[in-house]
Amino acid sequence: MHETLADRFEEHRPHLRAVAYRMLGSLSEAEDAVQEAWIKLGRADTAEVRNLGGWLTTVVGRVCLDMLRSRASRREEPLEQRLPDPVVTGADGADPEHEAMLADSVGLALMVVLQTLAPAERLAFVLHDMFAVSFDEIAPIVDRSPAATRQLASRARRRVRAAEGPAPEPDPGRQRKVVDAFLAAARGGDFDALVAVLDPDVLLRADTGTDLRLLRGAAAVAGQALTFRNAAGAGLPVLVNGAAGLVNVSDGRPRGLLAFTVAGDRIVEIDIIADPARLAALPMPPLRG
Structure with a gap:
């Protein structure tokens, strides 16, 4: 049974890494968050979980939120004083390991903007706007009502749009x-x-x-x-x-x-x-x- 659960977790790992990277802007911390989700999965009773991917996504979101809050409370310098970790691949772009990480073409400029958001705003925006998680599912993570969670994402969206420049060249x-x-x-x-x-x-x-x-x-x-x-x-x-x-x-x-x-x-x-x-x-x- 454990091997089956491990196999199912590995199927979701690329997606979970993508969520954690957008939340944290740190490749090493993203791996830590995914590993923490695996530990929590091993301790949880998942018999009634029908959508393991959705369950794991919200778990990773909660872990990342805690990490962002902890980072903000202990950091002497503002978060803006550091560029997010980049995902570097060969010039030919052939890197299946990072394919899910960059599936939505999340450029470094957008990661910089995400870094300026408050932790709860970042969570609401990333989970809803980037991964289509419903506000009903996000609300318990940030301890707010779905309507208040929607407002968090809306504020974050306005800040992201205000910081957007011209549309990047896709070619x-x-x-x-x-x-x-x-x-x-x-x-x-x-x-x-x-x-x-x-x-x-x-x-x-x-x-x-x-x-x-x-x-x-x-x-x-x-x-x-x-x-x-x-x-x-x-x-x-x-x-x-x-x-x-x-x-x-x-x-x-x-x-x-x-x-x-x-x-x-x-x-x-x-x-x-x-x-x-x-x-x-x-x-x-x-x-x-």
């Missing part, structure tokens, strides 16, 4: 073409070409491991790009949350990760993780460089 080939133009201009020290490929209101976020630095505007970002043009030239193309990205590699180790959001044939956002220790802990495709 990876077109994304890569724009990013390649950016890198060529950076390597060549061509400031005007850099400005031309950047949205006038482009936003650069750089997570150094100690803080999150923001830079806005094509001229400012182009000037910054010229300072790391040598590193950009040595980068290996990857996909970051399904979008065009770049890993800077030295001695076979990742030293920097750049994620690009492209819209209207221009780059509208650049997210950089420049903490080698954090990069070393992230799952990466094979790196050669």
